[in-house]
Amino acid sequence: MKTPPLLEVQNLHKSYNNVEVLGGVDFTVQRGQVKALLGPSGSGKSTILRMISLLEPCDSGTILLDGEQIGVIGGRVDVRPAPERILARQRTAIGMVFQKFNLFPHLDATRNVMSGLTTVLKVPKKEAREQALEMLDRVGLAARAHAYPSELSGGQQQRVAIARALVMKPKLMLFDEPTSALDPELVREVLDVMEKLASDGMTMVVVTHEMRFARSVASEVALFDSGQIVEQAPPDRFFDAPEHERTRRFLAHMH
Numbered sequence: 001m002k003t004p005p006l007l008e009v010q011n012l013h014k015s016y017n018n019v020e021v022l023g024g025v026d027f028t029v030q031r032g033q034v035k036a037l038l039g040p041s042g043s044g045k046s047t048i049l050r051m052i053s054l055l056e057p058c059d060s061g062t063i064l065l066d067g068e069q070i071g072v073i074g075g076r077v078d079v080r081p082a083p084e085r086i087l088a089r090q091r092t093a094i095g096m097v098f099q100k101f102n103l104f105p106h107l108d109a110t111r112n113v114m115s116g117l118t119t120v121l122k123v124p125k126k127e128a129r130e131q132a133l134e135m136l137d138r139v140g141l142a143a144r145a146h147a148y149p150s151e152l153s154g155g156q157q158q159r160v161a162i163a164r165a166l167v168m169k170p171k172l173m174l175f176d177e178p179t180s181a182l183d184p185e186l187v188r189e190v191l192d193v194m195e196k197l198a199s200d201g202m203t204m205v206v207v208t209h210e211m212r213f214a215r216s217v218a219s220e221v222a223l224f225d226s227g228q229i230v231e232q233a234p235p236d237r238f239f240d241a242p243e244h245e246r247t248r249r250f251l252a253h254m255h
């Protein structure tokens with residue numbers, strides 16, 4: 001039997017106050033692939049990540065993770081929003097990293113990373129601590145395990161946020177402009193961690209303005225505009241031979 005793509009987004013729609021923000025979005029991400037989403041501000045990139053991570057429901061459409069429809073219960077005829085208990089289980093399979101790191105200011109790095117393990121997955125404290133330390137090591141922060149967010153640079157805080165998502169052992173990682181809030185000299189350390197994750201085989205969807213990262217790390221790049229995907233292609237084709245005029249205009253502004 002053919003294995004399904006890890007993520008399949010089909011015909012996703014979302015409006016806020018009768019204004020359409022997503023107008024029928026389709027894309028798939030194969031296991032181990034990195035999809036970079038580019039697009040102008042307000043085009044719906046964050047919204048699509050919020051729908052996939054089940055932080056907010058979509059109006060219509062289907063999201064399949066590893067072949068399982070998520071966010072709803074029931075079949076094609078009787079589809080209802082999944083109860084919070086099921087959503088919580090489904091959400092743990094999807095890690096999300098935001099532009100602002102959203103760490104708990106009163107917890108040190110280790111306890112920030114442990115928090116989901118102990119509260120959502122009910123992992124015993126000692127074991128959660130061990131796993132958290134392992135993850136902090138993986139993002140190069142073993143030496144700062146007891147530092148509080150206010151004692152860490154933006155790049156370090158974002159790496160703690162990545163460790164906090166990774167420790168839940170997600171099948172899929174979503175990144176929403178993870179380096180946009182950072183001083184330029186701190187961008188590289190976060191991109192390096194993401195690049196390593198990608199080469200370790202993590203499946204990722206990354207909203208980014210980092211063209212070099214998209215070109216060198218993404219398996220496929222998609223341009224979003226006005227709530228729709230205009231063009232998606234492997235990076236060489238996307239950057240060097242885009243098919244659509246809209247993509248050419250977007251890229252011209254980025255250089």
Ligand SMILES: Nc1ncnc2c1ncn2[C@@H]1O[C@H](COP(=O)(O)OP(=O)(O)OP(=O)(O)O)[C@@H](O)[C@H]1O
Binds near residue numbers: 017042044
């Ligand atoms: N909760 C909300 N209520 C009302 N409108 C919203 C809400 N969230 C997003 N929008 C609107 O939806 C549109 C798409 O927003 P979204 O944040 O997804 O865009 P984006 O491409 O991620 O932009 P940016 O790069 O600026 O983050 C915008 O016009 C925004 O104002």
